[in-house]
Amino acid sequence: xxxxxxxxxxxxxxxxxxxxxxxxxxxxxxxxxxxxxxxxxxxxxxxxxxxxxxxxxxxxxxxxxxxxxxxxxxxxxxxxxxxxxxxxxxxxxxxxxxxxxxxxxxxxxxxxxxxxxxxxxxxxxxxxxxxxxxxxxxxxxxxxxxxxxxxxxxxxxxxxxxxxxxxxxxxxxxxxxxxxxxxxxxxxxxxxxxxxxxxxxxxxxxxxxxxxxxxxxxxxxxxxxxxxxxxxxxxxxxxxxxxxxxxxxxxxxxxxxxxxxxxxxxxxxxxxxxxxxxxxxxxxxxxxxxxxxxxxxxxxxxxxxxxxxxxxxxxxxxxxxxxxxxxxxxxxxxxxxxxxxxxxxxxxxxxxxxxxxxxxxxxxxxxxxxxxxxxxxxxxxxxxxxxxxxxxxxxxxxxxxxxxxxxxxxxxxxxxxxxxxxxxxxxxxxxxxxxxxxxxxxxx
Amino acid sequence: xxxxxxxxxxxxxxxxxxxxxxxxxxxxxxxxxxxxxxxxxxxxxxxxxxxxxxxxxxxxxxxxxxxxxxxxxxxxxxxxxxxxxxxxxxxxxxxxxxxxxxxxxxxxxxxxxxxxxxxxxxxxxxxxxxxxxxxxxxxxxxxxxxxxxxxxxxxxxxxxxxxxxxxxxxxxxxxxxxxxxxxxxxxxxxxxxxxxxxxxxxxxxxxxxxxxxxxxxxxxxxxxxxxxxxxxxxxxxxxxxxxxxxxxxxxxxxxxxxxxxxxxxxxxxxxxxxxxxxxxxxxxxxxxxxxxxxxxxxxxxxxxxxxxxxxxxxxxxxxxxxxxxxxxxxxxxxxxxxxxxxxxxxxxxxxxxxxxxxxxxxxxxxxxxxxxxxxxxxxxxxxxxxxxxxxxxxxxxxxxxxxxxxxxxxxxxxxxxxxxxxxxxxxxxxxxxxxxxxxxxxxx
Numbered sequence: 001x002x003x004x005x006x007x008x009x010x011x012x013x014x015x016x017x018x019x020x021x022x023x024x025x026x027x028x029x030x031x032x033x034x035x036x037x038x039x040x041x042x043x044x045x046x047x048x049x050x051x052x053x054x055x056x057x058x059x060x061x062x063x064x065x066x067x068x069x070x071x072x073x074x075x076x077x078x079x080x081x082x083x084x085x086x087x088x089x090x091x092x093x094x095x096x097x098x099x100x101x102x103x104x105x106x107x108x109x110x111x112x113x114x115x116x117x118x119x120x121x122x123x124x125x126x127x128x129x130x131x132x133x134x135x136x137x138x139x140x141x142x143x144x145x146x147x148x149x150x151x152x153x154x155x156x157x158x159x160x161x162x163x164x165x166x167x168x169x170x171x172x173x174x175x176x177x178x179x180x181x182x183x184x185x186x187x188x189x190x191x192x193x194x195x196x197x198x199x200x201x202x203x204x205x206x207x208x209x210x211x212x213x214x215x216x217x218x219x220x221x222x223x224x225x226x227x228x229x230x231x232x233x234x235x236x237x238x239x240x241x242x243x244x245x246x247x248x249x250x251x252x253x254x255x256x257x258x259x260x261x262x263x264x265x266x267x268x269x270x271x272x273x274x275x276x277x278x279x280x281x282x283x284x285x286x287x288x289x290x291x292x293x294x295x296x297x298x299x300x301x302x303x304x305x306x307x308x309x310x311x312x313x314x315x316x317x318x319x320x321x322x323x324x325x326x327x328x329x330x331x332x333x334x335x336x337x338x339x340x341x342x343x344x345x346x347x348x349x350x351x352x353x354x355x356x357x358x359x360x361x362x363x364x365x366x367x368x369x370x371x372x373x374x375x376x377x378x379x380x381x382x383x384x385x386x387x388x389x390x391x392x393x394x395x396x397x398x399x400x401x402x403x404x405x406x407x408x409x410x411x412x413x414x415x416x417x418x419x420x421x422x423x424x425x426x427x428x429x430x431x432x433x434x435x436x437x438x439x440x441x442x443x444x
Numbered sequence: 445x446x447x448x449x450x451x452x453x454x455x456x457x458x459x460x461x462x463x464x465x466x467x468x469x470x471x472x473x474x475x476x477x478x479x480x481x482x483x484x485x486x487x488x489x490x491x492x493x494x495x496x497x498x499x500x501x502x503x504x505x506x507x508x509x510x511x512x513x514x515x516x517x518x519x520x521x522x523x524x525x526x527x528x529x530x531x532x533x534x535x536x537x538x539x540x541x542x543x544x545x546x547x548x549x550x551x552x553x554x555x556x557x558x559x560x561x562x563x564x565x566x567x568x569x570x571x572x573x574x575x576x577x578x579x580x581x582x583x584x585x586x587x588x589x590x591x592x593x594x595x596x597x598x599x600x601x602x603x604x605x606x607x608x609x610x611x612x613x614x615x616x617x618x619x620x621x622x623x624x625x626x627x628x629x630x631x632x633x634x635x636x637x638x639x640x641x642x643x644x645x646x647x648x649x650x651x652x653x654x655x656x657x658x659x660x661x662x663x664x665x666x667x668x669x670x671x672x673x674x675x676x677x678x679x680x681x682x683x684x685x686x687x688x689x690x691x692x693x694x695x696x697x698x699x700x701x702x703x704x705x706x707x708x709x710x711x712x713x714x715x716x717x718x719x720x721x722x723x724x725x726x727x728x729x730x731x732x733x734x735x736x737x738x739x740x741x742x743x744x745x746x747x748x749x750x751x752x753x754x755x756x757x758x759x760x761x762x763x764x765x766x767x768x769x770x771x772x773x774x775x776x777x778x779x780x781x782x783x784x785x786x787x788x789x790x791x792x793x794x795x796x797x798x799x800x801x802x803x804x805x806x807x808x809x810x811x812x813x814x815x816x817x818x819x820x821x822x823x824x825x826x827x828x829x830x831x832x833x834x835x836x837x838x839x840x841x842x843x844x845x846x847x848x849x850x851x852x853x854x855x856x857x858x859x860x861x862x863x864x865x866x867x868x869x870x871x872x873x874x875x876x877x878x879x880x881x882x883x884x885x886x887x888x
Contacts, residue, residue: 151540153540396837397837413574
């Protein structure tokens with residue numbers, strides 16, 4: 001470390017881990033550079049609400065500069081990190097090389113397709129605002145195209161929506177899609193009945209919410225059933241194609257397929273000369289640094305660390321937040337000459353929402369379900385949102401939606417095609433009557 | 445008209461004209477089909493607020509189905525109309541042919557480039573939500589790229605933003621961009637000073653807001669000056685290229701160029717076998733129908749109609765709303781056997797906002813400027829927004845922004861390139877120091 005100048009800490013990624021590290025580091029005598037390829041921090045726990053038209057992107061995202069702007073020893077760069085030179089202590093972006101004294105890598109994770117990346121175009125996952133807008137587009141467009149098809153004289157079709165993966169994201173998506181089909185859109189169509197939409201949640205393992213206690217998994221499955229979702233466990237997807245999904249030997253037509261199954265760590269994890277696990281997570285030391293480089297820390301979804309019971313810490317916001325704060329303090333203390341400590345995660349509990357007034361929660365030995373769990377989920381999420389304005393507006397949106405069954409952001413933007421639906425016929429003057437030209441469109 | 449069944453009215457376009465026609469038609473014994481290529485009605489007067497990150501798209505848009513959903517004799521189709529067969533009374537979409545007894549075409553207008561459509565990629569206009577998001581992306585990204593460039597050791601650059609066209613949209617955009625540069629972002633960057641951003645508003649004619657009284661044009665120019673906008677009138681753009689604009693013989697580097705100059709009516713206007721003016725607007729009869737086809741009406745920005753003084757009615761929401769309601773009543777009355785009347789526009793006044801606490805307004809002979817005009821503008825726009833939730837949330841967003849100088853939707857989504865900025869260097873391991881590789885980036 002250069003003893004003549006202020007130590008420079010580079011933080012890669014401004015998710016929960018990176019942002020909390022940077023906020024706390026700002027109190028120490030260091031110069032902090034936060035690098036993120038986006039200009040905004042995304043509140044990922046509410047991303048499914050953007051995907052299901054309940055909230056607007058601006059209501060769950062905050063500009064990184066705005067969050068950190070008042071801290072004069074913090075700078076923010078919107079750039080994509082491509083590599084590291086650990087020996088020379090340099091972060092390499094597409095634009096420049098940034099030297100560091102300490103490095104915190106908090107680059108997160110993406111969804112993974114178990115080696116079937118070719119499925120992605122037909123079954124988008126949910127990790128970014130762009131992902132959420134694409135899912136929203138597909139969900140809303142499916143109903144519009146079904147109505148159009150029925151109005152064109154091809155008879156009413158009933159829609160299948162398939163969600164792959166029974167973790168918290170899959171459960172949230174399936175539950176909210178059911179609410180949209182059964183309540184939000186129920187009376188707005190003339191040729192189709194959105195209430196006949198079939199929502200299917202597929203889980204490869206024996207139960208949904210596998211990281212939760214068994215009684216809560218059972219409760220979640222029951223609550224999903226009440227909302228109108230069919231849950232199939234121990235079910236493996238064998239193929240995804242435009243407009244259909246393959247389960248074992250059978251092929252199920254599907255208007256929309258959403259992917260909430262696998263997770264893969266950022267590819268940056270493999271560029272750190274440290275061992276990684278099967279999902280690409282970096283196996284960190286007990287102080288969250290990597291072997292041979294005590295000045296390099298990995299936090300959040302990119303880090304693999306086991307708790308005292310030998311269980312891997314889950315990829316959730318509270319873990320990332322505590323890791324970010326721990327690493328900031330570790331650096332601050334080290335600059336004062338203090339010794340390092342080991343990281344310990346303090347588990348305050350877990351909550352998963354399922355839908356309207358439906359959720360499960362575990363606080364230590366206390367397991368709760370239904371309305372009370374849902375209220376707890378709601379207020380905890382409002383509380384952790386960044387920015388008072390976002391909190392106020394999300395609270396209003398939710399209260400409004402709860403009482404009216406309306407959703408605040410039902411926009412289709414971008415392309416108006418959907419995989420598996422045929423392209424529109426070429427436009428132009430035609431004097432044929434509709435009956436002369438039977439449609440070749442695929443019914444899904 | 446088929447006397448055996450309920451008359452069918454097809455409304456093409458769900459802007460202010462089409463939506464108001466459909467709402468009122470629902471009260472008459474007719475079957476209404478609204479066809480729009482979008483699923484949402486866009487409140488165009490506030491589109492510039494989405495483009496300048498003040499509001500989220502969902503806050504100024506309303507799903508057409510939701511607006512019309514409770515009216516059982518109205519159906520909504522999300523399809524693109526490609527042509528008409530006036531003799532057989534059929535609307536041709538990309539998907540089907542829709543028969544009608546009455547047709548209302550309210551397909552609106554787009555921005556136009558005076559025969560230079562090749563300028564569009566470098567100078568986007570503002571007519572749809574997608575347009576607004578593209579402008580927002582460019583504006584916010586310009587500051588990020590300038591900071592990145594300066595951090596990469598190329599020295600601070602000052603940014604030029606150019607808005608072409610001094611009508612209400614150009615004035616709103618320029619005024620709000622000045623507020624963003626001078627206040628919203630002022631303290632969030634370390635290497636550049638957003639307050640040094642140069643905002644230039646270009647107008648081809650001798651004064652901005654040419655449809656307003658001269659004293660209000662002068663006032664608007666003064667108010668823009670106070671906000672930090674340079675206004676150049678009688679200035680013709682001779683070229684637009686990536687990262688620069690040509691004015692006469694000179695070339696001005698520009699980080700972002702926005703187009704608010706020309707307007708061209710929807711190309712559907714030319715498919716109606718009726719005369720059109722130079723901008724493609726259909727020259728309608730005094731009852732808003734077209735010659736030889738009393739069952740076909742044109743309303744809103746697509747219609748060209750002169751008032752009693754020989755002035756063309758402007759392409760603004762109040763004209764479209766009154767025309768939509770007039771045509772609905774005309775059809776309703778005709779079904780009762782009553783005679784047709786001529787349309788008369790009742791001008792309640794005009795307002796144009798300029799920026800924070802800055803606006804001009806004309807109500808008959810009363811001309812007002814500044815804070816009072818701005819308050820009038822604000823409440824009138826809140827009042828006309830569709831949906832109580834949108835009104836409440838927009839009001840909160842505005843109050844918040846007014847007191848904090850923050851903006852609620854500062855997200856960059858989509859591509860992270862900007863025309864005129866060089867592509868990022870190829871990513872990969874490199875042991876060169878930054879000084880070895882001088883950048884070729886264009887300074888704008």
